[in-house]
Amino acid sequence: MSDLPRKAITRTAKLAALPLGFAGRATWGLGKRIGGRPAEMVAREVQQRTAEQMFKVLGELKGGAMKLGQAMSVFESALPEEIARPYRAALTKLQEAAPPMPTRTVHAALAERLGPDWPELFQEFQDKPAAAASIGQVHRAVWHDGREVAVKLQYPGAGEALLSDLNQLSRFARVLGPLVPGLDIKPLIAELRDRVAEELDYELEARSQRAHAVEYSQDSEIVVPDVVHQSDQVLITEWMEGVPLSEVITEGRPEERDRAGQLLARYLFSGASRTGLLHADPHPGNFRLLTGDDPDGPPERWRLGVLDFGSVNRLPEGLPEPIGRALRMALDGDAKGVHELMRDEGFVKPTIEIDPDDLLDFLLPMLEPAQVEAFPFDREWIRSQAGRVADRRSPVYELGNQLNLPPAYLLIHRVTLSTIGVLCQLGATVRLREELEAWVPGFARDPEPEEQAAETSA
Known part of the structure; x- marks a missing residue:
């Protein structure tokens, strides 16, 4: 059996374990209630165990499973604290990392998409990924002209995996829904599925990022890296240093939190007006707080870096x-x-x-x-x-x-x-x-x- 079918079977089995695991915990909860424990307390425990398993499974997978996990992760703050606390770390991990591709797979993909002489395009290329996300991973490198760059490489078979996961997850929406009060999971999954083609199209993403980079090139508060090169399933952009918002959330000082929040709100509402595009994937892994050479300097000098323009809403007239x-x-x-x-x-x-x-x-x-x-x-x-x-x-x-x-x-x-x-x-x-x-x-x-x-x- 080839690697691809075997991986697909493994992925499906892990996703299928979500509702089965929920059924098992519900049975366990029923036994606890019969044994005399308060129903509300037992329900909390069942919900907590379900959440822990769900985010563990989503964290081990890429594709639509991780995409859903990232989309849900921004609603973690709405969960009751006793439920949120045990798996907050897992949610943060979803925002920044996923299991990487083997080096040989990376090199083979680059040879196929950039040509057999792809190493000559770079002065340096780091085989270990700097970040991994739902449909691709990012490697740090130095372009042949000396610029530090981020090389975004799409996972082989990402499109099929994304659609398969989202179709599978849509059948489990009733199980996942109760974990985030007030969030209807099914429409969220349907919307993610509708935008698959756009997210897989790196040429479209490059155009959206270039539009933002041009508009914000002279901005003193918002930074968008420019596109260096784009080809089939490879997107190369300028590298951007900075503190991920996920780290500001867990470790940031009050002044860092306030500045990051203000700039995030400013970017959300200004982007559509200035570019006709609304960044549609606002999870913390897509933003950086840039403090420059003086992290202890005045916060008004700190800037917000924006990454990943694979999902945008086209609003040529700005917000309605x-x-x-x-x-x-x-x-x-x-x-x-x-x-x-x-x-x-x-x-x-x-x-x-x-x-x-x-x-x-x-x-x-x-x-x-x-x-x-x-x-x-x-x-x-x-x-x-x-x-x-x-x-x-x-x-x-x-x-x-x-x-x-x-x-x-x-x-x-x-x-x-x-x-x-x-x-x-x-x-x-x-x-x-x-x-x-x-x-x-x-x-x-x-x-x-x-x-x-x-x-x-x-």
Whole structure:
């Protein structure tokens, strides 16, 4: 049997073990309840054991399994602490690493994709990967002109593995769903599956990265490495030093957390406006905090490095103006206006009756970060929000289920939620309203007549 079929069988067996393992733990939990232990305590233990196994399996695999793990990992901050603590380290590992390809496989792939003389393209090439992700791994090297570069090499058979994993995982969505309150796993898997072709297309990724590199080339706060070379399943970009956000999350000082969080929010909202592209994979492994030669210097000099443009949302007009308008009306307490706008945009279907005041009460707690000058994001806040919308006994849960998410807003919604999840993991205090006013069309208040007159006369 060849290596590829054998690996596929192994992968499938590991994924299939997830629901089987869950069934075993559920049986164990039933026995514990019969033995007299409180049902809630037993349910917590079952959930914890399921989570530990799930992230262990996802961490051992590449392809769609790891892609799902990375997508879910940014919601770790929404989990109850007693559940999150045991496998937080596994989630962090998912954001930065996966088992690497053997060196002989790397060399064979480079020879096939860059030609048999590929070593002549480099002054140096490190066989040990600097990072490994869901569909490829990165090697540090020195290009023939002396530039330090990152060589991103796609795993052989990555496309087939990605689709196979996501198809398999979609059948287990009910098992995985309860691990992250308020997150519907099935649409997340479906969306990841829909974007497979884009993620595998390194030419498309190179174009997206070049567009960002050009736009941010003179920016004092956001850094995007330029593309050096691209060919089939190989993408070579300038190397970028910096502290991964996953390390800032686990070890960062308060000033590092706050600066990283502010710049992450700034990049999220400015990117679509400046490039017509929304970076759609905002897990911490794709960002670096660049402190330069003076990590103890003033934080306002630190910059945010952005990597991996394989998944982007094309928004040539920037973020949709109705988003900003709805946010502004909600903050101003205009329940009727919010209701009408959300119905016009398809969030409230014509056949659904929702009281405007109830809708506003549903939305306002989530908009708390935009109500103040600076908001301290933390795990406790996002857990309270996740618990509020996931509590089946609450009228909020019922109202949330009545709302619709139009396809045009699906990726914007996930990216925004993911970014908020990262801000809560960072524990960063962020001036979010400032970024909304600067970059989101429709959010900034129109100037008062007196202000307009003063501006005109000036």
